[in-house]
Amino acid sequence: MSAKTLYDKLFDSHVVTEENGTALIYIDRHLVHEVTSPQAFEGLRLAGRKPWRKDSIVATADHNTPTNGWEKGLDGIADPISRIQIETLDSNIKEFGAKAYFPFMDKGQGIVHVMGPEQGATLPGMTVVCGDSHTSTHGAFGALAHGIGTSEVEHVMATQCLVQKKSKSMLVRVDGKLGGGVTAKDVALAIIGKIGTAGGTGYAIEFGGSVIRAFSMEGRMTLCNMAIEAGARAGMVAVDDATINYVKGRPYAPKAEQWDAAVSYWRTLVSDDDAQFDATVVLNGDDIQPQVTWGTSPEMVVGINGVVPDPAKEEDATKKGSMERALQYMGLEANTPMSAINIDKVFIGSCTNSRIEDLRAAANVAKGKKIATNVKLALVVPGSGLVKAQAEAEGLDQVFKDAGFEWREPGCSMCLAMNADRLEPGERCASTSNRNFEGRQGLGGRTHLVSPEMAAAAAIAGHFVDVRTFATK
Amino acid sequence: MHAFTQLNGLVVPLDRANVDTDAIIPKQFLKSIKRSGFGPNAFDEWRYLDHGEPGMDNSHRKINPDFVLNQPRYQGASILLARENFGCGSSREHAPWALEDYGFRVIIAPSFADIFFNNCFKNGMLPIVLSADDVDTLFKETEAAEGYQLNVDLSAQAITTQSGKTFKFDVDAFRKHCLLNGLDDIGLTMQHQDAIKTFEAKHKLAQPWLFN
Ligand code: SF4
Numbered sequence: 001m002s003a004k005t006l007y008d009k010l011f012d013s014h015v016v017t018e019e020n021g022t023a024l025i026y027i028d029r030h031l032v033h034e035v036t037s038p039q040a041f042e043g044l045r046l047a048g049r050k051p052w053r054k055d056s057i058v059a060t061a062d063h064n065t066p067t068n069g070w071e072k073g074l075d076g077i078a079d080p081i082s083r084i085q086i087e088t089l090d091s092n093i094k095e096f097g098a099k100a101y102f103p104f105m106d107k108g109q110g111i112v113h114v115m116g117p118e119q120g121a122t123l124p125g126m127t128v129v130c131g132d133s134h135t136s137t138h139g140a141f142g143a144l145a146h147g148i149g150t151s152e153v154e155h156v157m158a159t160q161c162l163v164q165k166k167s168k169s170m171l172v173r174v175d176g177k178l179g180g181g182v183t184a185k186d187v188a189l190a191i192i193g194k195i196g197t198a199g200g201t202g203y204a205i206e207f208g209g210s211v212i213r214a215f216s217m218e219g220r221m222t223l224c225n226m227a228i229e230a231g232a233r234a235g236m237v238a239v240d241d242a243t244i245n246y247v248k249g250r251p252y253a254p255k256a257e258q259w260d261a262a263v264s265y266w267r268t269l270v271s272d273d274d275a276q277f278d279a280t281v282v283l284n285g286d287d288i289q290p291q292v293t294w295g296t297s298p299e300m301v302v303g304i305n306g307v308v309p310d311p312a313k314e315e316d317a318t319k320k321g322s323m324e325r326a327l328q329y330m331g332l333e334a335n336t337p338m339s340a341i342n343i344d345k346v347f348i349g350s351c352t353n354s355r356i357e358d359l360r361a362a363a364n365v366a367k368g369k370k371i372a373t374n375v376k377l378a379l380v381v382p383g384s385g386l387v388k389a390q391a392e393a394e395g396l397d398q399v400f401k402d403a404g405f406e407w408r409e410p411g412c413s414m415c416l417a418m419n420a421d422r423l424e425p426g427e428r429c430a431s432t433s434n435r436n437f438e439g440r441q442g443l444g445g446r447t448h449l450v451s452p453e454m455a456a457a458a459a460i461a462g463h464f465v466d467v468r469t470f471a472t473k
Numbered sequence: 474m475h476a477f478t479q480l481n482g483l484v485v486p487l488d489r490a491n492v493d494t495d496a497i498i499p500k501q502f503l504k505s506i507k508r509s510g511f512g513p514n515a516f517d518e519w520r521y522l523d524h525g526e527p528g529m530d531n532s533h534r535k536i537n538p539d540f541v542l543n544q545p546r547y548q549g550a551s552i553l554l555a556r557e558n559f560g561c562g563s564s565r566e567h568a569p570w571a572l573e574d575y576g577f578r579v580i581i582a583p584s585f586a587d588i589f590f591n592n593c594f595k596n597g598m599l600p601i602v603l604s605a606d607d608v609d610t611l612f613k614e615t616e617a618a619e620g621y622q623l624n625v626d627l628s629a630q631a632i633t634t635q636s637g638k639t640f641k642f643d644v645d646a647f648r649k650h651c652l653l654n655g656l657d658d659i660g661l662t663m664q665h666q667d668a669i670k671t672f673e674a675k676h677k678l679a680q681p682w683l684f685n
Pocket of ligand 1: 062063111112113132134350351352411412415416433434
């Protein structure tokens with residue numbers, strides 16, 4: 001038997017049938033949220049179908065849910081169409097069933113990619129799908145996790161399978177050691193800056209190397225979350241003690257003798273030593289600085305000590321055009337130092353950076369300080385009800401509130417601004433989310449992607465600032 | 474799903490790289506629980522000068538005359554010519570729904586984002602990858618000649634210009650078969666019901682914790 005990559009192991013162990021390179025792979029976990037599921041449930045209904053295995057489904061409402069006004073219940077959802085979508089999920093789950101459902105305002109509710117792992121609904125060795133591109137997050141557990149479209153959501157519900165062609169494999173290895181103040185988010189952005197937003201297209205990426213081995217599960221989730229921003233459909237990290245320790249004792253994790261059997265299987269979920277990858281990319285962790293995006297694509301990124309790049313120096317005409325358009329949209333001049341860019345709003349949240357570790361790191365920077373007067377709004381939106389409760393137990397909410405941040409209820413919030421949290425035209429935001437596309441955080445809004453530490457530091461300074469020197473001031 | 478065999482259509486050139494799904498259909502329209510009706514809001518933030526919300530009467534909105542889709546010569550286009558990494562970003566199938574509802578059946582680009590590419594086939598649309606040079610040629614020709622049309626033939630896997638130039642393209646055999654025949658994926662997969670059951674039983678024996 002030839003040596004296998006982690007991806008080979010995960011893919012091959014789920015193949016039901018295969019013909020001419022197109023496989024039917026079996027899906028273990030199906031995460032569902034309110035935005036991409038209504039048409040799929042409707043499809044089932046029209047065809048008179050039932051979910052193949054309703055116990056594979058774990059659902060929550062996250063994209064549309066408001067982050068304040070919860071005391072008013074459903075009436076607190078100002079937008080009637082958002083409310084309909086949330087209520088539609090309620091009624092669909094009631095009709096079709098699920099293993100677990102965390103509806104709006106439930107204490108387990110949260111962003112689907114935060115909720116799944118914290119409930120133990122995401123386990124090593126699983127195939128995980130969700131009608132959401134950031135499903136790649138779950139690959140942090142040594143799982144094969146794909147974002148899918150709504151037709152595929154319906155397909156998985158009806159058949160428990162997904163039609164897939166095997167991707168090529170890419171190893172992204174980050175060697176060495178990160179400096180203080182440099183996080184998984186910076187590593188993710190540095191990788192995308194290097195390979196580009198299409199660099200991973202057609203590949204499943206495995207992240208390895210000493211930097212990734214040293215990451216907590218939170219850090220690995222941040223990294224795998226952004227694999228999709230590099231164009232890869234899946235990102236993954238091999239199983240080790242950190243994985244197993246994180247999973248242990250979670251509500252849906254295996255128990256008793258099943259636990260031991262599971263762990264001994266999970267230990268095999270690593271690439272074999274002599275496994276071959278179709279492509280390998282290597283970065284040195286020692287060289288990575290805190291990153292800030294300057295444009296309208298995650299690959300438009302520089303270190304905090306850098307400057308806004310100059311399109312005049314770009315030779316490729318298409319790239320040059322994109323840069324010019326981005327600078328115009330972002331209201332930035334070439335060669336401006338990143339640290340000279342003032343901000344209007346701050347968003348700490350999203351499935352990239354809203355876990356307890358992220359909030360601790362941001363609170364640590366904000367502690368005892370006040371947000372700058374030019375910052376109109378600094379939002380902290382925990383990833384889930386459980387993260388929120390944990391943060392409050394640790395007093396982090398108070399640290400944020402004392403510094404002038406708003407402490408909100410969990411959800412996707414200003415990551416995509418489908419609820420009431422958004423940027424106004426021209427407003428500039430330091431955001432811990434994953435996409436800086438035009439209009440992503442509100443029509444005309446200008447997004448700069450950063451780590452939670454960098455976002456908190458920017459909130460205090462009123463402009464981007466190197467957290468490595470800022471924190472000690 | 475409706476079948477796709479061949480198409481003679483007007484081409485519209487969208488000269489931007491990395492067009493993302495947020496641009497194709499902004500998030501406020503994702504609140505719909507339906508599958509149709511997204512066409513008037515395709516590229517909403519580029520097409521209109523005001524802010525669009527679901528339920529608005531789009532015929533009264535301010536049109537952005539500079540946006541290529543709004544130019545009179547491109548009205549009725551069914552082939553979208555695009556640059557690299559088209560459809561990057563979210564998995565929202567609302568993006569292909571919007572493009573299809575607008576009237577596009579074919580998208581030609583040097584590369585596509587993976588999930589978007591996949592979603593197109595589920596909706597009777599054909600995304601075609603050509604080399605960056607060939608795409609560039611098509612951009613130049615489209616812009617040079619008003620009323621520029623292409624013939625796209627899926628069974629022959631060929632695009633033909635009005636002057637008779639032909640570009641061959643690759644398409645996955647399974648997807649081609651489904652598209653040509655308008656086959657429903659779920660129906661096809663259901664033919665493997667027994668294999669799925671057999672796999673499931675074996676899988677459950679090996680990893681019972683997945684079935685708790
Ligand atoms: S937090 Fe943002 S990226 Fe994550 S699932 Fe929600 S909307 Fe998508």
